[in-house]
Amino acid sequence: MKVKDKLASQFTFMFAVLLFVVLMGIYYLVGQNRQESFYTKLDDRALTMGELYLAQDNMSPESFKKVVEKYPQVLSHEVIRIYDANYQPVFIKADSVNWSKEIIKNVMERKKLHFTIGDKQVAGLYYEDNSGNFVVIASAIDDTGFQNVQRLAWIMLFSFIVSLIITFFLGRIFATIALQPISKIINDVKIIRATSLNKRLAISKYKNDEINQLSITINNLLEHLEQSFDTQRSFITYASHELRTPLTSILGNAEITLKNDREKEDYKNVLKSIVKESEKLNQLINSLFELAQANIDNSELEKIQLDEVLWEVVDEWGDKPNQVKLEYKLPQDKLKFTINGNRRLLFIAISNVLKNAIKFSNNKEVYCSLSCTDNEVVITIRDNGIGIAANEIKNIFTPFYRAPNAGGHSGTGIGLSLADKIIRLHNGIIHVDSELNKGTTFTILFPH
Helix, strand or coil: CCHHHHHHHHHHHHHHHHHHHHHHHHHHHHHHHHHHHHHHHHHHHHHHHHHHHHCHHHCCHHHHHHHHHHCCCCCCCCEEEEECCCCCECCCCCCCCCCCHHHHHHHHHHCEEEEEECCEEEEEEEEEECCEEEEEEEEEECHHHHHHHHHHHHHHHHHHHHHHHHHHHHHHHHHHHHHHHHHHHHHHHHCCCHHHCCCCCCCCCCCCCHHHHHHHHHHHHHHHHHHHHHHHHHHHHHHHHHHHHHHHHHHHHHHHHHHCCCCHHHHHHHHHHHHHHHHHHHHHHHHHHHHHCCCCCHHHCEEEEHHHHHHHHHHHHCCCCCCEEEEEECCCCHHHHEEEECHHHHHHHHHHHHHHHHHHCCCCCEEEEEEECCCEEEEEEEECCCCCCHHHHHHCCCCCCCCHHHCCCCCCCCHHHHHHHHHHHCCCEEEEEEECCCEEEEEEEEEC
16 A cells, blocks of 8 residues: 555544544433433423413413413324322323323422333423322423434434545645655655766755655765775775775785795795785785674674773783883773673774784883763873874774884774774774874774
């Protein structure tokens, strides 16, 4: 079912429920009003009959004349009976209709009684007179009222069905109009391909409109896809270049060596060069593998105390005594510095940052600390090394990127990009502050 049909159906259903409740309320109120109105007529007939038979001696001729004029106004299927205090019918002969003593007694006790038997409505009136006390019981069937109510029911049913049909088609029209912006978005997105990810959806001036928010969300997604494709192209270019360099060196040395006979020492030197380049190639392939495998499986998540991970990292890479100064500023509550994560990946991320600090510090001391705020766990790694130029900081997390002043140090350019990816997988962020020839500070923040 199309969305516009579904919306029209849902709207029609809600309208049907509301209309049904309203019509049933009207039908019930009309029925109640008919019943009360007819009881009033029965009360009036009972009073008229009582006055006609019992009150002539207590009324003026003009008043009694009015009673006589009202007497012929008989109701449909009307039956009236008058009973004395001894429950005996008087004035009017009781034939097929004769009320029980219990009913007559109830009328005497309550003074006025209304009840229904099938379609027949009955009104009982206790009439007090100087010649004695009597009970007048009038019954009749409101044929006209029932016919009017039944006619109203048919009119309501017809109106209900016609209203639902009209509502459904109007709902489809309004749904079509409301969904036109979405249809336009669908058509615009259909023409976007991998080669045209720079295209964006039009944004209206109503910023808080839901359709506008959808367009903004899709534009953000296209932005991320475009960046991802650009990063992928750059990654492939850099990877090809980095893999080609050691392979070219290996092949070049081997080919040159094989052209002529060499001394034993020359062969050794060539083999050493091949081993060195092979080690670089192996390190590069391992880094690429780690970068590709840096994903979190929910089954691998565990509670991790970051002080333990940081101590393991420092113990692993702090080869020289006092090379890394480690400081903890932690509260007593261990939950404050415990996060959910993958222990192996966190170890790799923090290791890569610390290795860089050690490598570029030129044997100077590296400071490393762990502290907590109300909402975050903070890891700070600071060196006093060569630093990074301000315009280069934005690029250091790009795979294979190496700053111009890092040429004298070995590396693949993958470590920091891998660290950044792992930290983001743990909902963390990494900040960099640096100054050329003075040092660099990495601040890693994890929510807890």
